[in-house]
Amino acid sequence: MSIGIPLSTPGGVGGLSPVASISRRDAVMNEIRRGIVSGSIRPGDKLTEVKLATMLSVSRPTIREALTQLAQEGLLVQEPYRGLRVATLDTGAIMDIARTRMALDMLAVTSILDDTTGRRMKHVEASWEAYDKVAFDPDPVVQHEAHIAFHRSLWAASENSLLLRLWPATEAHLTIVLAQDQAKRADPVRAHEVHEQLVKTLRTGEIKAIEAAFATHTIDSALGLIALLQSEERQG
Numbered sequence: 001m002s003i004g005i006p007l008s009t010p011g012g013v014g015g016l017s018p019v020a021s022i023s024r025r026d027a028v029m030n031e032i033r034r035g036i037v038s039g040s041i042r043p044g045d046k047l048t049e050v051k052l053a054t055m056l057s058v059s060r061p062t063i064r065e066a067l068t069q070l071a072q073e074g075l076l077v078q079e080p081y082r083g084l085r086v087a088t089l090d091t092g093a094i095m096d097i098a099r100t101r102m103a104l105d106m107l108a109v110t111s112i113l114d115d116t117t118g119r120r121m122k123h124v125e126a127s128w129e130a131y132d133k134v135a136f137d138p139d140p141v142v143q144h145e146a147h148i149a150f151h152r153s154l155w156a157a158s159e160n161s162l163l164l165r166l167w168p169a170t171e172a173h174l175t176i177v178l179a180q181d182q183a184k185r186a187d188p189v190r191a192h193e194v195h196e197q198l199v200k201t202l203r204t205g206e207i208k209a210i211e212a213a214f215a216t217h218t219i220d221s222a223l224g225l226i227a228l229l230q231s232e233e234r235q236g
Contacts, residue, residue, distance in 0.1 A: 024058050028066035031056060033075070036086060036179050037144045043088040043176060047076065075172035089176050091226045097173050098222035104155070104163060104170070105214050111158035113205055120157045121202065127153030128199045135192040143188055144178055150195060181221070184228045194221070 032052075035041035047067060049060045056063070067084055070076045076084045089097070112120040131150040134142050148171060155163040194217045201213040 024062050025065045025069070028052070028056055028058060028063060029070055032066070032070060033175055034141050036075070036175060037141050037182070039179070039183055041086060043086050043180070045086050046082070047084050047086065070172070073168045073172040075175060087172075087176055089173070089180070091229060094177060094180075094222050094226055097177060098218050101170065101174070102214055102218045104166070105151075105218065106211060108155045108158035108160060108163055109202065109207075109210055109214070111160055112154070112202070113207070120159065123157040124154060124199065124202060127157070128195070131195060132192075135195075136188050140182055140186065143191070144175075144182065147178065147191065147195075148174065177222075177225070180229075181225050184225065 032041065032047070036043075041047075049063045049067070052058075052063045052067075053060045067076060071078055071084060075087055077087050078084055112124060115121070127150050131146045134146045137143055137146075151174070152167060152171070155167055194213075197213050198210075198217055201209045204210075
């Protein structure tokens with residue numbers, strides 16, 4: 001059975017590289033995420049233990065642990081009699097994720113603004129500086145990881161323990177959405193401008209302006225992606 005990944009990339013199959021001996025399960029998970037972001041692993045592709053074990057030079061039990069964890073997070077789905085596949089998101093799911101993220105992001109924002117010491121906002125500023133440095137990196141995976149890290153930092157800055165527990169599943173779905181978005185309309189300039197506006201409005205502390213900025217970032221972006229997907233369906 002095919003994993004759906006090209007078998008011709010030097011130094012690693014389909015953009016995946018052999019995994020180092022440290023934290024092998026996590027390294028396998030990271031390589032699969034990178035494959036999804038880069039497009040060498042596509043939504044709906046089937047992943048098998050045998051193929052991955054050979055490609056990544058690790059044992060099947062290690063692969064099994066990694067796949068199980070990714071399935072628990074929602075990046076992979078188990079289909080009866082068909083095995084594990086990379087999750088796919090229809091237009092309804094994309095909007096569900098956007099609306100839920102919006103609500104949770106605003107919960108994090110409220111906690112950040114409630115900190116009168118400014119310590120939580122300093123964490124956001126540091127995360128923005130880190131994102132800003134690599135926002136235009138030629139490697140789309142670097143751009144993706146910076147994007148993810150920035151949003152993770154917002155939840156971390158809130159110091160809300162439940163948000164942090166929810167992050168792995170949120171990141172899995174976000175990875176799928178961003179991979180689809182990047183494949184359809186890669187635009188690092190727009191991404192940078194939208195995130196810069198988020199930080200600028202956070203600095204003001206004006207909740208209505210912040211909410212509007214997050215709506216532009218999350219809801220409008222989801223609607224734009226859905227419009228592209230629906231246009232392709234009509235043309236196809």
